[in-house]
Amino acid sequence: MEEYSDVKELIIKAIKKNAFVYHFQPYVDAKSFEIVGAEILLRIDLNGKLIYPDVFIDFAENSGYIKEIEKIMFPKYIEYLKKLDISLSFNISGKSLSDEKHIKTLFREYENLPVIIELTEREIAGNIEYTKEIFSFFKQKGFKLSIDDFGTGYSSLTYLKDLPADFIKIDMSFIKNIENSTKDLAIVETIINFAHKFGLKTVVEGVETKTQVEILQKLNADCLQGYYFAKPMPFEELKDFLNKWRQRDSNP
Numbered sequence: 001m002e003e004y005s006d007v008k009e010l011i012i013k014a015i016k017k018n019a020f021v022y023h024f025q026p027y028v029d030a031k032s033f034e035i036v037g038a039e040i041l042l043r044i045d046l047n048g049k050l051i052y053p054d055v056f057i058d059f060a061e062n063s064g065y066i067k068e069i070e071k072i073m074f075p076k077y078i079e080y081l082k083k084l085d086i087s088l089s090f091n092i093s094g095k096s097l098s099d100e101k102h103i104k105t106l107f108r109e110y111e112n113l114p115v116i117i118e119l120t121e122r123e124i125a126g127n128i129e130y131t132k133e134i135f136s137f138f139k140q141k142g143f144k145l146s147i148d149d150f151g152t153g154y155s156s157l158t159y160l161k162d163l164p165a166d167f168i169k170i171d172m173s174f175i176k177n178i179e180n181s182t183k184d185l186a187i188v189e190t191i192i193n194f195a196h197k198f199g200l201k202t203v204v205e206g207v208e209t210k211t212q213v214e215i216l217q218k219l220n221a222d223c224l225q226g227y228y229f230a231k232p233m234p235f236e237e238l239k240d241f242l243n244k245w246r247q248r249d250s251n252p
């Protein structure tokens with residue numbers, strides 16, 4: 001980072017040099033441990049040193065540069081998706097979501113692919129009418145929708161009844177202390193039960209320990225994602241990982 005006077009310069013340079021790198025983090029079925037999907041996560045590689053989203057993603061989203069990034073990233077994502085036999089989730093920022101023209105242009109040529117779009121709860125709860133319309137657009141394309149960072153949005157749950165979402169991703173902040181905090185445990189249990197009543201599947205993120213896995217299995221979570229299973233990794237490593245995972249028995 002030292003070479004860049006600010007994040008804006010970093011992003012402009014990354015766009016100009018196409019210095020984006022994509023990592024992939026699998027998620028597994030909570031019961032069988034079969035890998036059912038992965039999430040594509042953005043990094044910048046300038047001069048061989050990886051720069052993570054915590055450095056640049058907020059600025060990219062707030063400045064609107066994220067749209068330029070998505071124009072580069074989404075076609076790459078589709079290429080990767082076509083090379084895999086699992087689902088691949090793609091994060092869309094709220095800033096992009098609210099720009100209807102950008103969204104419709106970005107996805108125009110893609111249909112009937114196992115695309116999963118992850119949107120954070122904070123972003124979708126803002127303008128429910130518009131969000132419903134955009135969600136229908138995604139649905140017409142055959143895309144699945146996942147509500148990310150669920151539980152952190154301070155929003156009413158009622159909006160969910162009108163949204164054709166498929167997955168809820170339970171925020172990792174609730175998982176960190178699930179072994180010791182009966183309150184966090186109660187929150188996660190409630191979200192899972194609620195999701196199931198709404199016909200939604202749950203993905204729990206930030207799973208790091210065996211005990212957490214056991215607790216989440218008891219709570220009937222559908223899918224698990226986290227360092228306990230795998231950290232985000234480059235595409236070639238993901239393919240090796242998938243092959244090796246499938247050869248072993250059902251223990252991670």
Ligand code: C2E
Pocket residue numbers: 025040041042052053054057066073091092093148149172205206207208225226227228232
């Ligand atoms: P997110 O979408 O909630 O992604 C999960 C983040 O948690 C990832 O960080 C992942 O590496 C990390 N993580 C996964 N498992 C564990 C675990 O067991 N423990 C802990 N402590 N962390 C875990 P990453 O890749 O640094 O991404 C951070 C955030 O940046 C993402 O949060 C997402 O909001 C944003 N982001 C990443 N890629 C993109 C992108 O392509 N587009 C947009 N709009 N945002 C992105």
Ligand code: CA
Pocket residue numbers: 039091118148
């Ligand atoms: Ca995500």
Ligand code: CA
Pocket residue numbers: 148149169171172205
């Ligand atoms: Ca998340």
